[in-house]
Amino acid sequence: MLKKTILLENKASLTIKNLQLVIKSELRESTIPIEDIGFLVLDNPEIYLSIPAMNLLIENNTSIIICNANHLPNGMFLNLNSHHIQQEIFRNQIEASLPLKKQLWQQTIVEKITNQGILLEKITGNKNSFEFLCSKVLSGDTSNMEGVAASQYWKSFFDIKFKRERFGNYPNNFLNYGYAILRAATARALSGSGLLNTLGIHHKSKYNAFALADDIMEPFRPIVDEKVFELMQNYEEQELNTQLKSELLNILTRTVYFKEEKSTLMVALQKTASSLQQCYTGERKKIKYPKLWS
Template identity: 85%
Template sequence: MNLLINNNTALIICNRSHLPNGLFLNLNSHHIQQELFKRQIQASQPLKKKLWQQTIVEKITNQGILLEKITTSKNSFHFLASKVLSGDTTNMEAVAANFYWKSFFEIDFKRERFGNYPNNFLNYGYAILRAATARALSGSGLLNTLGIHHKSKYNAFALADDIMEPFRPIVDETVHTIMHHYDEQNLNTEIKSMLLQILTRTVYFKNEKSPLMVALQKTASSLQQCYTGKRKKIKYPKLWN
């Protein structure tokens, strides 16, 4: 376990149902971690609201692109993204999510954490994405407990939950593909392996492309620079070229 930590590896523990149940991360992953924690804690509300606005614009935009790919029909997600205010005070995230999930699957589906299939597939994929995001943030010297929007006192990974939002459609796309190739409705080794491969999926920055796991590190580093005043926006990649 120490060797894993020394190599900044996120270790996920699963429960008896084989679902992710815990996360083990490096607490000493950056040489100026105390200074970065201080900057993060002192971040102003206007900054955090702007960062959350940008994050939700990216999420809704990505949902719209994926939905058009799947349904082959135009949608209004670009318009919804343009209506996101600072801090998303009008909750356009929820407006978009409501339409997104009603249209995404060919079956009657309601997105719930403990809901019916394929919620179990989505949950597993999101847990992998959350762990990879938390690892990247920890590696950039940031405190996962302190989010820019998520604030629950019981959530140790609030910042990871914030930053992973625009990347969720990668999991959605993978689950959609699995459903069209497999009749299995329970998680098995093969399906878990396919979901794990999201970490090596290619995403795109302006002049380069990289695996998702590397892109998350770049995104986390850019957030760190937002806290230290070197940047004004988080560097999110495009999920499709």
């Protein structure tokens, strides 16, 4: 079942009644079944969320995303007990060999560069060398083809002068919001497969609680890039508003393609996370990433 994404920007009270989330604001009161909610984005400092409601949401693997004063996602709550063999999965993940992790990272970067190349050709109408860069990605990407590709990618992607920076000028704010949503969706899928988000295959910062999500989301980033490019063509606004946030949240229901089927991004991330778990157990050798375009 396709889960709903709920964005709340006004003062509200969130409680629970008969397995329904009750959302009460100054203007109205509405309810929605807890089991239908995949993501709850809270973007107002005066939103009240009861502990029983939070617990029930998390038990149903809802990702609760909290925004900061700049209205950008700043943190999230995830289920830490979402799989029946949690300890065994953690152990496999912790004991994964360095060669396995380097091979998985190599595959991940090849997928990312491939998707960047395809999107760049779609946008510019020009051929590029990204297929060649893919062929140069070594185990663990020790030659940093990811960085080489990123440099070429952002130089050509937008018509305006642009530098990709976390706290940079427009449209970095659009990209940051989209990536934060993608990160939350990836973390939710990984948690649902019993994996520990803190333990990455490449990202290793001791300050990063979502290193694995940062790893696995890499090939999906062009989905956000494509959406931001589209928004820039259709909207003059350079600051995020409710409409633009809703548009960016729609990436979660975007269609992607596996060999045997197509699915929404939200569902595809679950398949990708499950395949990674199988890589740790030795059941698979490669992560199951979808194609982003048919």
